[in-house]
Amino acid sequence: MLSRPDIAVTGLGMLTPAGLDVPSTWNRVCDGKPTAATAGQLAALPVDFVCSLPPLDVPAHLGRRTAHRLDRSTQLAVIAAQEAIADAGLDPQTWNGARVGVVIGCGVGASHTWEAQAQRLRDGGPRRVSPLLLPKIGPSTPAGEIALAYGAQGPSLATATACASGATALVIASSLLTSGQCDVVIAGGTESCNTPLIVTGLAQLGALSTRCDDPAAASRPFDQARDGFVLGEAAAILILERAPDAAARGRRPRALLAGCGSTTDAYHPTAPHPDGRGIQQAIRTALADADLSPHDITHVNAHGTSTLLNDAVEAEAIRTVLPNGPHVTSTKGVLGHSLGATGAVEAALTVLAVQNSLIPPTANLERPDPACELNFVTRTAVSSRIDAAVTHSFGFGGHNVVLAFRAS
Structure with missing residues (x-):
C-alpha cells in the first residue's frame, strides 16, 4: 500500500472570546x-x-x-477564513479554485x-419575516459563503x-x-448561539454552570467544584495542504495533521x-492512523467541558490509553464551550x-477531582x-473525534 502524504497545517484563523485573531x-x-x-x-x-467575543466591527x-x-x-467563519488564508500565504486571486475545498x-x-x-413573526405577522431567512439559516451556509x-x-x-463538528470537518x-480531490482545503468550525433560547435549553438540560455570582470562575474543567460548562462563541479555520505541495511553494507548516480517529458510543443521546470505550477507541485509531505509539504523545488538549460525568470519563480514557502521563490541559477554562466550533478552536490551539x-x-x-487524576497544566503555561x-x-x-498532530 502506498504511504499517504503528510497533511500540513499552513494557516490559522480564529475569533474567540479571548481575541479577534x-x-x-x-x-x-x-x-x-x-x-x-x-x-x-x-x-x-x-x-x-457566557463567553462572548470582544466587540467586532x-x-x-x-x-x-x-x-x-x-x-x-x-460572519465569524468568513472572517476567520480571511485570516487563515492570509496566514497560509495563499492568494485567492491566483489559486486554482477548482482544487480548493471548504x-x-x-x-x-x-x-x-x-x-x-x-419574534418578528409573533409580533408583526408573516410580512415582517425577512426574505433572507432561509439563506441565512442553512447548515451549509458558512461553507458556501x-x-x-x-x-x-x-x-x-x-x-x-x-x-x-469542527474536528469532524478536519477529518473530512x-x-x-x-x-486527491483537492489541493487546498479551508476547514474548521463556527458557532454563535449565546442567545436566550439556546442558553435556556442548555440550562434546562442541566449542562450549564449556575455560578452566576462569579462567572469568571464558572468554567473549571476537572476541578472538584465544577458544576457544568459555560457557553461560548467562536470560529476557527485551518488551511490544510499536502506537505509536499506546501514545500513546493516554500511554505513551512505550523504542524502536521498526522492522524484522525472517529467513533460513536451508540449509548445515550447526551x-x-x-x-x-468510544473515546478510547478514537484515541487508539488516531494514533494508529498517525503511526504513533501512546508513549509518543506528550500533550493532550482535552475536551474537558467542566461537567461532572464527561470530565471523569475522559480522564479515565486518557489514563488507560496514554499511561505515560502526558501534559493535559483544557482551554475551555478560558474560552468556554463553543459547541460546534470548539473542535476546530482546540485543534488550532494544539497546533x-x-x-x-x-x-x-x-x-x-x-x-x-481525584477521579480525574492526570498530569494537568495549571496556573501557568509550561514550556x-x-x-x-x-x-x-x-x-x-x-460522537468522538480525536486528532493527532506532529511537529513539522
Missing part, C-alpha cells in the same frame, strides 16, 4: 485568564453569563451588505437569526456531529487531500458511555502548542518540546 487568542489562553461574564441579552434567565471586515445578509455564525462544522447553527425572525468569498470551487461541505478535509513548544494552563483548576499531541472532541449523540 490568532495572536490575541493564543496570548490570553496562555495567560489562563477566563473570559466568562454576565450578558445583557440573558438578563433574568437562570443562567445569565463586522461591516469593516465584510462590507455592510454582506454583513446584513449573514447570520453571526457565518469543510465547516457547526453544531447548532444560526440561532441569532432563528430567534429574531421567530466562504467558497463564495474566496473563489473556492471544489467540494463545499458542512459537518454536524454536535460538539465534535484530510480525506479530500489524501484522495451522556458518554460510562466506561469511555500552536506544538509549534511554540508551549502548553497553556487549565484556568480555574484549583483542586483536581515543553512537543513532538506529538492529540486533541479530543466529543458531542451529544455519542
Whole structure:
C-alpha cells in the first residue's frame, strides 16, 4: 500500500472570546485568564453569563451588505477564513479554485437569526419575516459563503456531529487531500448561539454552570467544584495542504495533521458511555492512523467541558490509553464551550502548542477531582518540546473525534 502524504497545517484563523485573531487568542489562553461574564441579552434567565467575543466591527471586515445578509455564525467563519488564508500565504486571486475545498462544522447553527425572525413573526405577522431567512439559516451556509468569498470551487461541505463538528470537518478535509480531490482545503468550525433560547435549553438540560455570582470562575474543567460548562462563541479555520505541495511553494507548516480517529458510543443521546470505550477507541485509531505509539504523545488538549460525568470519563480514557502521563490541559477554562466550533478552536490551539513548544494552563483548576487524576497544566503555561499531541472532541449523540498532530 502506498504511504499517504503528510497533511500540513499552513494557516490559522480564529475569533474567540479571548481575541479577534490568532495572536490575541493564543496570548490570553496562555495567560489562563477566563473570559466568562454576565450578558445583557440573558438578563433574568437562570443562567445569565457566557463567553462572548470582544466587540467586532463586522461591516469593516465584510462590507455592510454582506454583513446584513449573514447570520453571526457565518460572519465569524468568513472572517476567520480571511485570516487563515492570509496566514497560509495563499492568494485567492491566483489559486486554482477548482482544487480548493471548504469543510465547516457547526453544531447548532444560526440561532441569532432563528430567534429574531421567530419574534418578528409573533409580533408583526408573516410580512415582517425577512426574505433572507432561509439563506441565512442553512447548515451549509458558512461553507458556501466562504467558497463564495474566496473563489473556492471544489467540494463545499458542512459537518454536524454536535460538539465534535469542527474536528469532524478536519477529518473530512484530510480525506479530500489524501484522495486527491483537492489541493487546498479551508476547514474548521463556527458557532454563535449565546442567545436566550439556546442558553435556556442548555440550562434546562442541566449542562450549564449556575455560578452566576462569579462567572469568571464558572468554567473549571476537572476541578472538584465544577458544576457544568459555560457557553461560548467562536470560529476557527485551518488551511490544510499536502506537505509536499506546501514545500513546493516554500511554505513551512505550523504542524502536521498526522492522524484522525472517529467513533460513536451508540449509548445515550447526551451522556458518554460510562466506561469511555468510544473515546478510547478514537484515541487508539488516531494514533494508529498517525503511526504513533501512546508513549509518543506528550500533550493532550482535552475536551474537558467542566461537567461532572464527561470530565471523569475522559480522564479515565486518557489514563488507560496514554499511561505515560502526558501534559493535559483544557482551554475551555478560558474560552468556554463553543459547541460546534470548539473542535476546530482546540485543534488550532494544539497546533500552536506544538509549534511554540508551549502548553497553556487549565484556568480555574484549583483542586483536581481525584477521579480525574492526570498530569494537568495549571496556573501557568509550561514550556515543553512537543513532538506529538492529540486533541479530543466529543458531542451529544455519542460522537468522538480525536486528532493527532506532529511537529513539522
